[in-house]
Amino acid sequence: MKAYLILEDGTIFAGISIGSEQETVSEIVFNTSMTGYLEVFTDPSYAGQAVVMTYPLIGNYGVCLEDAEAKRPWLRGVIVRELSRIPSNFRSGETIQHFLKQHNIPGICNIDTRALTKMLREKGTMNGMITTKEYADVSEPISRIKAYQVRGTVMETTTKTAYTLGGAGKRVALLDLGAKENIARSLVQRGCQVTVYPADTKAEEILAAGPEGIMLSNGPGDPAENVEVIREIRKLYQSDVPIFAICLGHQLMALATGASTYKLKYGHRGGNHPVKDLETGRVYISSQNHGYAVDSGSLDPAVAVPAFVNVNDQTNEGLRYTGKNIFTVQFHPEACPGPRDLGYLFDKFFQMMEVDR
Numbered sequence: 001m002k003a004y005l006i007l008e009d010g011t012i013f014a015g016i017s018i019g020s021e022q023e024t025v026s027e028i029v030f031n032t033s034m035t036g037y038l039e040v041f042t043d044p045s046y047a048g049q050a051v052v053m054t055y056p057l058i059g060n061y062g063v064c065l066e067d068a069e070a071k072r073p074w075l076r077g078v079i080v081r082e083l084s085r086i087p088s089n090f091r092s093g094e095t096i097q098h099f100l101k102q103h104n105i106p107g108i109c110n111i112d113t114r115a116l117t118k119m120l121r122e123k124g125t126m127n128g129m130i131t132t133k134e135y136a137d138v139s140e141p142i143s144r145i146k147a148y149q150v151r152g153t154v155m156e157t158t159t160k161t162a163y164t165l166g167g168a169g170k171r172v173a174l175l176d177l178g179a180k181e182n183i184a185r186s187l188v189q190r191g192c193q194v195t196v197y198p199a200d201t202k203a204e205e206i207l208a209a210g211p212e213g214i215m216l217s218n219g220p221g222d223p224a225e226n227v228e229v230i231r232e233i234r235k236l237y238q239s240d241v242p243i244f245a246i247c248l249g250h251q252l253m254a255l256a257t258g259a260s261t262y263k264l265k266y267g268h269r270g271g272n273h274p275v276k277d278l279e280t281g282r283v284y285i286s287s288q289n290h291g292y293a294v295d296s297g298s299l300d301p302a303v304a305v306p307a308f309v310n311v312n313d314q315t316n317e318g319l320r321y322t323g324k325n326i327f328t329v330q331f332h333p334e335a336c337p338g339p340r341d342l343g344y345l346f347d348k349f350f351q352m353m354e355v356d357r
Contacts, residue, residue, distance in 0.1 A: 036337020216249025287338025
């Protein structure tokens with residue numbers, strides 16, 4: 001069946017429908033990872049978005065469900081150049097086509113994803129529609145496309161009830177803002193007992209449980225809209241409990257302490273982003289997925305100072321909090337997909353909890 005991608009500027013790409021045939025409007029973003037497409041599809045940070053995979057062949061190793069980063073995919077659409085419909089991998093449980101249909105997610109293949117990605121880089125992130133309907137007049141769908149906003153996605157993707165993972169090691173409270181499962185796995189692998197809390201949990205409840213460390217997870221959407229969550233994170237900041245934050249958690253901690261955030265032109269999404277440790281000068285290759293960044297110029301050095309910077313565009317990639325056992329990063333040290341060069345940051349967090357004991 002034919003399918004169409006209509007962008008808010010009126011550009012139309014014609015291709016073939018994959019997955020669900022429902023019509024969907026979303027923000028269109030691109031990811032440059034060469035592998036790890038299932039991890040991308042199941043990352044809650046993509047809620048409200050359709051993802052363009054820039055690597056030209058997607059699906060050749062099928063769907064390995066144990067690699068998923070959430071119980072279900074949260075993205076609104078998938079856009080690829082060529083879809084491999086016959087995977088070759090002993091771990092594969094099903095095809096992408098079946099996976100997308102099962103979860104009612106539409107997609108489109110056989111379009112020029114290179115041209116689309118260049119357009120998003122030059123013009124910035126745009127809204128778009130994936131549809132199997134051929135519109136004679138696109139003015140009506142374009143009005144709906146332009147009106148779309150990514151809103152309320154943190155509360156949509158967070159766990160609805162608290163639960164505990166792991167053994168009898170360090171007690172870590174993980175505030176689920178749309179968390180990838182590998183964050184909790186990375187802590188459990190280090191012997192931690194991880195209690196995962198819904199995003200709207202009051203700081204008093206978290207602190208009353210006596211955690212030895214607090215983790216703020218990644219998540220979707222505009223960080224500034226999470227006003228109530230930011231208020232509770234401010235209370236966590238004022239406690240003496242060691243805190244480690246990733247991606248959206250990094251942004252929310254910055255907002256909670258007086259800094260500001262802004263939307264990037266087209267964001268950072270992929271497994272090959274270089275970040276520089278400002279303390280050692282060493283450059284690491286990181287996995288990233290974010291459309292917003294902390295404004296380094298808005299930082300009060302008495303509160304926090306930059307710890308990492310993006311080598312490509314000099315945007316902020318991490319903060320060290322002055323006089324506090326708190327550090328936050330914009331990238332994903334738990335990776336999946338991507339390199340694990342920065343996994344040592346979990347060990348640093350563990351050491352902070354040891355010293356604080």
